[in-house]
Amino acid sequence: MIISDNFVSDFYKKICCKNIRIFVNDSVDGICALKIFTVIVTILFPLINIVQALLSSDSVSFTFVAVHSWSNLVEQMESTTEEGAALLLINCGGNRSLRDIKVPDDTIIYVLDSRRVIHLENVHNSSNISVLIPSQELPLLNLPAGDTIFRTDDYNEGSDSDGSADAYSSTRNTRHDIWENNKKQILSRYYEYSWFSPASSIFMIELAQSLSKARVEFLWCAVVALSAQFIDKEIGKELYIITCAERLATLIQKYCCDKNNLDRADGKMRLTFDIDLMLPLYRHWSFYESMANSERYIAKAKLHTQAGEHNMKDILRNLEILLDDAHNDYHKLPNDVKKDVLTKLVVDQGTKYHGFTAHYGSFFKYNSCDFARILSDLYGHGSAKSTLTDRLIKAYGLLSNFIEDTSGQKGVPFAIANYKVSLEKVTELAYNYLNTANFFCMGNYCMIKPYTSLDLSILQSPHFFSAYAGIIKRCYSSSKKNKNRMRFPIIFEMPCKDSLVDFAKIVGHMPVVAQPNDDGTLLNIMSTCFENVISAQPNIQYKQESFDRNVIYINLNHRHTFYSAVEVFLEKIKTR
Numbered sequence: 001m002i003i004s005d006n007f008v009s010d011f012y013k014k015i016c017c018k019n020i021r022i023f024v025n026d027s028v029d030g031i032c033a034l035k036i037f038t039v040i041v042t043i044l045f046p047l048i049n050i051v052q053a054l055l056s057s058d059s060v061s062f063t064f065v066a067v068h069s070w071s072n073l074v075e076q077m078e079s080t081t082e083e084g085a086a087l088l089l090i091n092c093g094g095n096r097s098l099r100d101i102k103v104p105d106d107t108i109i110y111v112l113d114s115r116r117v118i119h120l121e122n123v124h125n126s127s128n129i130s131v132l133i134p135s136q137e138l139p140l141l142n143l144p145a146g147d148t149i150f151r152t153d154d155y156n157e158g159s160d161s162d163g164s165a166d167a168y169s170s171t172r173n174t175r176h177d178i179w180e181n182n183k184k185q186i187l188s189r190y191y192e193y194s195w196f197s198p199a200s201s202i203f204m205i206e207l208a209q210s211l212s213k214a215r216v217e218f219l220w221c222a223v224v225a226l227s228a229q230f231i232d233k234e235i236g237k238e239l240y241i242i243t244c245a246e247r248l249a250t251l252i253q254k255y256c257c258d259k260n261n262l263d264r265a266d267g268k269m270r271l272t273f274d275i276d277l278m279l280p281l282y283r284h285w286s287f288y289e290s291m292a293n294s295e296r297y298i299a300k301a302k303l304h305t306q307a308g309e310h311n312m313k314d315i316l317r318n319l320e321i322l323l324d325d326a327h328n329d330y331h332k333l334p335n336d337v338k339k340d341v342l343t344k345l346v347v348d349q350g351t352k353y354h355g356f357t358a359h360y361g362s363f364f365k366y367n368s369c370d371f372a373r374i375l376s377d378l379y380g381h382g383s384a385k386s387t388l389t390d391r392l393i394k395a396y397g398l399l400s401n402f403i404e405d406t407s408g409q410k411g412v413p414f415a416i417a418n419y420k421v422s423l424e425k426v427t428e429l430a431y432n433y434l435n436t437a438n439f440f441c442m443g444n445y446c447m448i449k450p451y452t453s454l455d456l457s458i459l460q461s462p463h464f465f466s467a468y469a470g471i472i473k474r475c476y477s478s479s480k481k482n483k484n485r486m487r488f489p490i491i492f493e494m495p496c497k498d499s500l501v502d503f504a505k506i507v508g509h510m511p512v513v514a515q516p517n518d519d520g521t522l523l524n525i526m527s528t529c530f531e532n533v534i535s536a537q538p539n540i541q542y543k544q545e546s547f548d549r550n551v552i553y554i555n556l557n558h559r560h561t562f563y564s565a566v567e568v569f570l571e572k573i574k575t576r
Contacts, residue, residue, distance in 0.1 A: 239520025380461030
């Protein structure tokens with residue numbers, strides 16, 4: 001069922017009466033939502049093995065589990081042995097049916113997932129599953145009524161009257177066929193697109209506000225999660241603005257300060273909300289290095305080509321920015337130079353972007369996009385020896401230290417340095433593809449397939465894959481000879497390892513020219529494409545391990561059949 005209102009009474013008070021297991025997907029939003037929720041219930045989070053950590057406060061016990069795939073989630077949920085427990089799924093499981101997962105009797109499952117759409121079996125015919133969706137998000141979801149897709153009557157029952165049984169049966173069958181046809185159309189419309197709603201952390205801070213427990217640290221967690229969605233292109237700028245203006249407006253007014261009137265004496269964290277740059281880590285880098293790792297300026301200067309450096313100098317010259325100022329570390333520049341360069345780059349980036357910045361004292365500033373980036377680096381990928389749980393501990397610990405430590409500095413500079421290395425590696429991988437491979441047009445879609453001889457492990461991180469894909473698509477779209485190709489969907493084929501070594505990871509993107517809805521949602525039809533293909537081609541061996549419906553794993557020997565079927569499906573919808 002759906003819980004869309006009265007979250008304190010219908011969710012919070014009920015879940016706090018039970019022993020709780022929280023399942024968290026590997027995302028920045030998952031970390032931030034987890035942080036807000038654990039602080040709401042006044043739990044101290046010990047940095048030990050999260051899978052085995054049992055936390056208690058006011059006789060409420062919690063277990064935290066990091067999950068990275070659908071089979072991992074099912075395995076962890078089915079390992080629940082205690083009857084009467086409550087399971088809270090954060091950003092995992094909402095768009096897949098949870099009904100057949102074996103959990104003890106009287107177990108209640110709460111789902112808080114920003115991925116859309118929600119699987120209808122989690123909404124209807126599942127008395128122990130509750131999906132948490134704020135009421136303002138329901139119109140876009142457009143849930144069909146249960147009686148239009150689930151039948152409770154037996155249409156085969158007929159009349160026992162002599163001479164009328166055949167006529168009655170025929171009428172019943174006709175009605176059933178009409179009902180089934182209507183059901184098929186309803187389901188087709190409902191599942192046609194996938195998209196993201198605002199971060200689950202936004203729900204959590206609204207819950208804290210309802211409990212009169214909101215504070216500036218929660219707002220920081222929420223805006224970091226929202227910023228992560230924005231920079232990873234899960235939501236459009238319009239939805240980012242709408243969420244800030246409507247759902248966070250009261251909190252912004254209460255907790256954000258005027259940047260010209262900050263009280264810096266006590267060293268506490270204070271937030272500002274003002275015009276900012278979308279350049280990565282520019283306050284902790286030089287302007288030039290930040291621009292050189294931004295997809296906008298990589299494409300604008302064609303930095304992957306031999307003429308790239310010369311083009312970048314021309315851009316700086318046209319902006320009247322001195323080379324020395326561009327190459328100097330940001331913190332070494334005089335304040336008047338910083339302000340001048342910032343003003344020019346804000347104008348050059350075109351549309352104005354309002355971002356959140358955390359201030360500690362007079363010197364330390366971190367914007368929410370950059371903090372989302374370093375959390376993505378900590379949580380999204382790691383060494384071969386590090387587990388998802390290890391990475392969750394590190395990312396959660398960094399976030400906790402940042403909002404609880406009076407200096408806000410513990411571990412952050414080191415994390416920023418690591419992120420720079422990771423981002424430069426992703427940029428180099430994108431350059432390699434742009435210089436050695438093509439944007440293959442296959443008829444009704446385009447294919448991007450990096451060379452498997454390279455170390456592509458960093459691209460397993462959704463954040464870094466988004467950065468990689470963004471650079472490639474932006475560079476190709478800036479070339480006049482590729483203009484016609486920009487109207488086709490794009491499929492990325494990535495190699496896999498370990499248990500999926502015999503499969504290729506297929507990721508579907510909408511065309512570069514696709515625009516967000518008026519409400520800022522970024523709709524993607526490739527999930528429907530993939531699901532129709534595997535339904536029509538039962539011989540294709542596949543796995544749907546990702547929580548993202550636009551990602552599917554196809555056996556290496558079945559790729560040709562899969563791609564041929566994709567071509568057929570896209571041709572059909574093109575002629576609608």
